[in-house]
Amino acid sequence: MINKFATVYAGHIDFPDHGQNATPANERRFNNDQLAGVYDKLEAIAKTMDRFGFDTLWLAEHHFQHEGYECLPNILMCAVHLAHVTKQLKIGCGFNITPMWHPLRLAEDFATADLLTKGRTVFGVGRGYHSREVETFGAPIIDQNANRELFEEQVEILFKSFNSESFSHKGKHYTLPPEVPYRGYQLKELTLVPRPVNRPVECWQPVVSASARGLDFMVRHNIKGAVGGGAATMQGGPIQAYKDAAARAGKEWKLGENLMVGVHGYIGKTREEAVRRLVPLYEEHVKMFAPLGFVPGLTPDQIAAVARRGNWDAAGVPKVEHFMGLGSWFAGTPDDLVVHLKGIEEKYPGMEHINFSSPLTTPKDIMLEQFQVVAEEVMPHFRGSSVHAAAAK
Numbered sequence: 010m011i012n013k014f015a016t017v018y019a020g021h022i023d024f025p026d027h028g029q030n031a032t033p034a035n036e037r038r039f040n041n042d043q044l045a046g047v048y049d050k051l052e053a054i055a056k057t058m059d060r061f062g063f064d065t066l067w068l069a070e071h072h073f074q075h076e077g078y079e080c081l082p083n084i085l086m087c088a089v090h091l092a093h094v095t096k097q098l099k100i101g102c103g104f105n106i107t108p109m110w111h112p113l114r115l116a117e118d119f120a121t122a123d124l125l126t127k128g129r130t131v132f133g134v135g136r137g138y139h140s141r142e143v144e145t146f147g148a149p150i151i152d153q154n155a156n157r158e159l160f161e162e163q164v165e166i167l168f169k170s171f172n173s174e175s176f177s178h179k180g181k182h183y184t185l186p187p188e189v190p191y192r193g194y195q196l197k198e199l200t201l202v203p204r205p206v207n208r209p210v211e212c213w214q215p216v217v218s219a220s221a222r223g224l225d226f227m228v229r230h231n232i233k234g235a236v237g238g239g240a241a242t243m244q245g246g247p248i249q250a251y252k253d254a255a256a257r258a259g260k261e262w263k264l265g266e267n268l269m270v271g272v273h274g275y276i277g278k279t280r281e282e283a284v285r286r287l288v289p290l291y292e293e294h295v296k297m298f299a300p301l302g303f304v305p306g307l308t309p310d311q312i313a314a315v316a317r318r319g320n321w322d323a324a325g326v327p328k329v330e331h332f333m334g335l336g337s338w339f340a341g342t343p344d345d346l347v348v349h350l351k352g353i354e355e356k357y358p359g360m361e362h363i364n365f366s367s368p369l370t371t372p373k374d375i376m377l378e379q380f381q382v383v384a385e386e387v388m389p390h391f392r393g394s395s396v397h398a399a400a401a402k
Contacts, residue, residue, distance in 0.1 A: 011354045011391045014383065015364045017103055017271065018054055019069035020047045020081035023372045028289030029326075030319045034296040037076040047080045050373045051087060052094060057377045059095035061384035065131060066091070067103035067235075067364065072142045078297050078369060085122045085130065092126035100126065103235065104135030104215060108148035108156060112163040113185070116170040116201055123205040133213040134167070134232070136160045138301055161226055168230055170201040171210045213269070217303075219247035224254035235364065237271040237337045248357055263359025270353055271364040274339030275371075276346060276382050283340035284329070290368040291329040291338065292321070297369060339365075343386035350391070 022043055026032055051068075058066050068087055071079035081087060088100035105115055122130040136156055137143040143150035150156050162180045169176040175198040178185040186196045214227055216234040227234060228251075236247050248265055255262040275290065277283030292315075298304050299315045306327065307315075314324035332338040339349055350363060365383060367376045 010358070011350060011360060011363050013064040013362045014388055014391075015063060015065040015067055015101065015269065015362060016054075016058065016366045016380070017067040017069065017364055018051065018366075018376075019071065019079040019369060020051065021079065021370050022047055022077040023050070024077065024293070024370045027370060028292040029296070029315070029321050031289070031293070033316060033318055034076055034078075034293075034300075035316065039075060039077045044075065044077060044080050048087075051081070052091065053373060054376060054380075055091040055095050055098060055100070057380050059098035061380055062388070063098060063380070063384070064362075065099040065101045067101035067133075069103055070106050070109075070135075071139065072109075073145065076297075085118045088122050088130040089125050092129045097129075099129045099131050101131040101213065102133040103213065104133040106137040106143065107134045107163045107167075108137055108143055108150070108159050109146040110163075112166040112183070113170060113199075113201070115163075116167050117203075119210075120171075120201060120203045120205045123207060123210075124203055128207045131213065132210050133235075134160075134164055135215055138303065157223070164226075164230060164232075168210075170199075171205055171208060175200045216247045216251060216268075219250045221250070221254065224251055225257065227251075228254045228258045228260065231267075233267045233269070235269045235271060252359075265357025266359030266361075268357070268360060269362035269364050270357070270360060271366065272337060272339050272349070273366055273368045274341075274346070275367070276341065276343055276379055276387075278342065280341045280345060283342070287338070287340045287368070288329055290371055291332075293370040294368050295326070343382055346383075346387050347390045350387070354391075 022039060023046075024031075055066055068081055068084040069079055070082065070084050072082050074080055084102050084105065088102070091098070091100050102119075105119075107115065119130065119132050137150050140150050143156070148156070148159060159182055162182050165180070166178050166183060166185065169178060176185075177198050186199045189196050209231065211233070212230070213233045213235055216224070216236045234247075234251055248268060251268060252262055252264050252266070273294070275283045275287040277286060295304050295315050299307050299312050311324045311326045314321055314326055329338055329340070333340060336353070339346060341349070346365070353363070354360060367379050371379075
């Protein structure tokens with residue numbers, strides 16, 4: 010049953026224009042003051058979510074985005090700060106892009122955040138999808154097989170370091186520790202200092218390709234999955250496939266258990282108003298993600314069209330209503346959203362987590378208004394969900 014409400018904020022600035030007739034994505038460039046302004050926005054979002062009783066604010070690690078779409082390079086540092094200006098909100102790493110880290114530096118940084126936030130930082134890992142980011146840090150992403158191979162070894166190391174008083178590792182990419190002399194003895198083992206206080210570490214990962222190899226790996230490490238929203242479209246296939254992977258490992262999980270569904274949307278006084286306001290935000294999302302391969306079903310000609318200004322209809326670019334039909338996008342009234350989420354709850358009885366997010370590039374003031382509407386008019390309809398007492402004041 011749905012009882013935990015979250016949202017994702019990847020760190021977009023407040024854009025001066027939106028949609029297919031606005032500035033093309035690759036032509037956007039903002040100055041440092043504008044890009045750094047995401048931190049004030051982030052703090053306002055966190056404080057508002059905390060006041061209204063949301064469970065988790067998910068952040069996304071990204072780099073070098075002068076276009077202004079995703080501008081938070083170190084989400085663990087953000088989590089530590091936000092935990093000190095909020096009371097109960099969890100800050101989720103959605104996700105640390107593991108191939109851009111040394112796994113032990115990531116393990117140390119998370120363990121430190123776990124201590125400093127008193128357990129309110131939620132760990133998450135991902136393989137990445139921006140070549141400009143991952144390849145610049147010296148890791149593969151264009152070669153997907155090499156990327157996955159590196160990622161899997163890194164995650165093995167992360168969990169060894171979290172769960173063992175001392176550990177060693179020998180693999181294709183890492184020998185830990187290196188076999189060197191240290192202070193009069195030969196180094197054979199390492200201890201992570203500090204280790205996370207809350208063990209086993211709760212860990213999340215996006216479910217995108219839903220390959221059997223990837224899902225089996227997640228289940229083996231008890232990694233929970235985020236389906237839909239952001240750069241993916243929510244459909245039933247990955248949810249069933251995750252349950253099947255659990256069954257292969259001898260775990261009888263309900264359909265939707267240990268998963269979080271993401272829905273991008275806009276709540277309005279009427280459905281018509283909501284759709285009208287959602288369209289330019291959806292189009293901005295497509296401008297960003299279609300060239301990266303994360304808007305399903307687009308042809309090469311349609312991907313080329315969204316990189317230009319306007320005239321998408323001529324290329325047959327799908328409208329937002331198409332993706333609303335798939336369940337990953339929503340536009341309607343608060344009552345419509347309740348019905349929508351109740352449908353998800355009925356279809357996936359093990360599902361507890363819902364990530365309802367304002368689309369990428371939604372202005373701050375609108376995001377804050379949307380959080381209040383969700384808290385006051387949607388969350389009370391779900392068992393275990395309630396508006397924080399402070400919100401009623």
